[in-house]
Amino acid sequence: MERLDPRIRLLWVVAALVRTAVFGGVVVGAAFYLQTTTLLADFHSLLLWGAVALAIVLVVGRTVVAWLRYRVWRFEVQDDTLYIERGVFTRIKTVVPFVRVQHVDSRRSPLERAVGLATVVVYTAGSRSADVAIPGLTPTRAEDLREQLRRLAIESGGEDAV
Amino acid sequence: MTKLHPASVPVRSLSRSLSTGTLFFFLGVVASPGGPGNVLVIGSMVLFGIVVGVAYELAYYQRFEYELTADTFDVASGVLSRRAREVPLRRVQNVDVRQNVVQRALGIAAVHVETAGGGQTEVTLRYVDEAEARRLRRRLREGASEEREERPEAERERADAGEPEDLLFAIRPDELAILSVFTIDPGASILGGIALSFASGFDPATFVPVDGLESDLPGSGLIAIGWALLLFLLAAWVLSAALTFNRYYGFRLTRVGDELHYERGLLQRYSGTIPLEKVQTLTIKESVPARWFGYGSLAVETAGYAPGQSGSRGAESAIPLAERGRVDALARSIEPFGSTDLERPPSRARERYAVRYVAALCAIVAVGYVLATYTAVVEDWYAVAAFLILVPPAAHLKWHSRGYRAGERYFLTRTGFWRRTTKVVPYYRVQTAVYHQTIFQRRRRLASVTADTASSASFFGRPATAIDVDTDRALELQQLLADRLQERLQIRRRRSIDGWFDDEVDDSSTGGSTSGPT
Numbered sequence: 001m002e003r004l005d006p007r008i009r010l011l012w013v014v015a016a017l018v019r020t021a022v023f024g025g026v027v028v029g030a031a032f033y034l035q036t037t038t039l040l041a042d043f044h045s046l047l048l049w050g051a052v053a054l055a056i057v058l059v060v061g062r063t064v065v066a067w068l069r070y071r072v073w074r075f076e077v078q079d080d081t082l083y084i085e086r087g088v089f090t091r092i093k094t095v096v097p098f099v100r101v102q103h104v105d106s107r108r109s110p111l112e113r114a115v116g117l118a119t120v121v122v123y124t125a126g127s128r129s130a131d132v133a134i135p136g137l138t139p140t141r142a143e144d145l146r147e148q149l150r151r152l153a154i155e156s157g158g159e160d161a162v
Numbered sequence: 163m164t165k166l167h168p169a170s171v172p173v174r175s176l177s178r179s180l181s182t183g184t185l186f187f188f189l190g191v192v193a194s195p196g197g198p199g200n201v202l203v204i205g206s207m208v209l210f211g212i213v214v215g216v217a218y219e220l221a222y223y224q225r226f227e228y229e230l231t232a233d234t235f236d237v238a239s240g241v242l243s244r245r246a247r248e249v250p251l252r253r254v255q256n257v258d259v260r261q262n263v264v265q266r267a268l269g270i271a272a273v274h275v276e277t278a279g280g281g282q283t284e285v286t287l288r289y290v291d292e293a294e295a296r297r298l299r300r301r302l303r304e305g306a307s308e309e310r311e312e313r314p315e316a317e318r319e320r321a322d323a324g325e326p327e328d329l330l331f332a333i334r335p336d337e338l339a340i341l342s343v344f345t346i347d348p349g350a351s352i353l354g355g356i357a358l359s360f361a362s363g364f365d366p367a368t369f370v371p372v373d374g375l376e377s378d379l380p381g382s383g384l385i386a387i388g389w390a391l392l393l394f395l396l397a398a399w400v401l402s403a404a405l406t407f408n409r410y411y412g413f414r415l416t417r418v419g420d421e422l423h424y425e426r427g428l429l430q431r432y433s434g435t436i437p438l439e440k441v442q443t444l445t446i447k448e449s450v451p452a453r454w455f456g457y458g459s460l461a462v463e464t465a466g467y468a469p470g471q472s473g474s475r476g477a478e479s480a481i482p483l484a485e486r487g488r489v490d491a492l493a494r495s496i497e498p499f500g501s502t503d504l505e506r507p508p509s510r511a512r513e514r515y516a517v518r519y520v521a522a523l524c525a526i527v528a529v530g531y532v533l534a535t536y537t538a539v540v541e542d543w544y545a546v547a548a549f550l551i552l553v554p555p556a557a558h559l560k561w562h563s564r565g566y567r568a569g570e571r572y573f574l575t576r577t578g579f580w581r582r583t584t585k586v587v588p589y590y591r592v593q594t595a596v597y598h599q600t601i602f603q604r605r606r607r608l609a610s611v612t613a614d615t616a617s618s619a620s621f622f623g624r625p626a627t628a629i630d631v632d633t634d635r636a637l638e639l640q641q642l643l644a645d646r647l648q649e650r651l652q653i654r655r656r657r658s659i660d661g662w663f664d665d666e667v668d669d670s671s672t673g674g675s676t677s678g679p680t
Contacts, residue, residue, distance in 0.1 A: 081644050093598075094597075097593075097647055099647070099648075100594065124593045124616075126616055
């Protein structure tokens with residue numbers, strides 16, 4: 001079983017921090033704004049500290065989740081199928097037969113480029129097509145994997161794929 | 163190249179000039195000199211709008227051409243911006259023919275051609291001659307099934323003239339009645355509400371028989387609201403029944419060669435095809451009131467459409483409602499899936515449902531308690547706790563209605579007490595096999611396995627999922643799905659090569675797959 005590049009943790013933590021910062025900023029900002037009004041005057045300090053605590057819990061929680069996610073994530077190119085294991089809270093194991101692969105993408109977001117990582121996305125005709133993305137690959141590995149999957153998909157038979 | 167039916171010009175002009183006329187009416191109102199209400203200006207604007215609409219449709223007719231070649235369907239259209247489109251016949255999934263009352267009187271019909279993928283109908287012909295529509299549908303479908311070489315010309319001629327159809331199903335009056343009564347049309351409730359508010363002059367009180375009530379009775383306001391609600395529900399229900407009746411009146415399902423052909427509708431007649439060789443999933447649905455009377459419905463999902471797409475609602479349903487035995491027989495004639503003895507989830511799944519219901523009830527009671535403490539709205543906050551009695555039977559029923567079966571050629575799943583849904587997936591249609599386990603399932607060593615297919619219905623409904631299977635069994639099941647897929651594909655490939663001596667192996671070339679030997 002192949003694991004992701006450890007640097008993906010950094011990427012996930014940064015993404016989590018950005019999201020939490022936006023959300024926490026809104027919540028704490030709202031608590032501050034409340035202090036200028038007379039609404040719920042008795043609970044002002046409580047609300048403020050609650051908002052700050054919520055933001056901190058979110059930051060810590062999401063960092064932990066990002067770490068755990070890295071520990072769970074695995075994938076393997078098997079004989080007939082691509083096998084993927086992931087999910088912290090909901091464990092998901094996906095089997096994608098090569099016969100069903102419609103096309104394969106490799107892509108790099110700005111954040112990924114900054115860290116030097118890439119993502120491979122495998123498309124099928126199924127309804128959950130977008131689900132099959134493998135993040136946290138080095139660019140060369142991503143190219144190789146894409147090439148390999150493409151070859152395997154073609155070799156597995158020129159089916160209609162539907 | 164062929165043109166549309168000449169009668170399509172007036173028919174299309176009617177709706178077109180209605181919209182352009184309205185547009186210019188408003189333009190006229192806004193722009194008329196000397197303030198609004200200048201009848202002459204507005205009138206001429208409207209006239210201009212109508213002329214533009216008619217002229218456009220005339221040009222549309224002149225510049226719309228289509229042609230059926232040996233392996234493509236070509237359409238050249240467009241008045242201002244031209245578009246030439248070629249649809250490879252092998253990629254055609256569904257062909258629909260629609261007619262409303264006016265069009266039936268004129269002998270014309272609209273033809274819609276769908277291919278897999280793409281959210282829209284690929285080709286729309288509005289309108290062609292009835293006979294031409296039938297011919298097109300047959301030719302297009304023949305092209306799609308690649309069997310045209312095999313068929314002698316004489317047979318094709320006969321097919322055009324109306325091949326002997328095999329009547330599989332015709333809705334019976336009692337079935338139509340039950341269907342109309344129990345179907346809730348989402349559109350009807352809105353329409354019913356609108357109709358009711360117009361009828362009452364936006365005052366629900368007009369419907370309340372005030373004479374019969376002491377108007378100074380405490381809570382008469384509540385009674386008025388209750389009355390309005392009741393009337394609203396009644397109106398929505400009647401309307402919904404009427405709409406459903408209109409939609410499924412005279413439903414017939416026939417089998418012609420390798421495809422199902424359905425016809426339905428009272429005011430607007432719909433007819434269309436369901437290609438059997440492209441069936442992804444069968445769904446048998448038995449909702450609660452109808453199930454108690456022994457009725458069910460059958461939907462056939464192909465990769466063509468998104469059901470619920472404008473105007474094609476219910477297009478995929480092979481049987482809107484019928485006696486259970488009839489549904490079963492038809493489903494088996496499409497996919498002979500054999501026994502439906504399902505494996506139940508382990509009994510610890512039942513505990514899980516009970517815990518879930520208790521937790522939900524506790525949450526409601528807690529909210530009630532908070533509301534009772536801080537407000538005067540809620541008084542007897544503990545009343546909801548009485549529902550705890552219902553938890554064991556509810557959990558049992560939920561557990562009882564779930565199951566799955568990994569058969570020889572088919573994967574069956576069932577879930578839902580209120581809307582019992584049984585899905586049948588042929589192994590060779592599986593796209594991906596997904597094992598998923600939530601944090602709650604993990605505690606009880608349970609997991610779910612989904613056999614995802616290319617069925618477009620899965621975008622809305624859920625794909626076939628065996629819920630709450632033992633963890634080890636679930637992993638086995640996932641592996642089994644992947645293995646059986648390879649197995650079945652190999653069998654199909656061999657069969658198609660032996661059968662057709664064809665280099666180009668295609669799913670659709672094994673036309674007999676739906677009824678072929680195991």
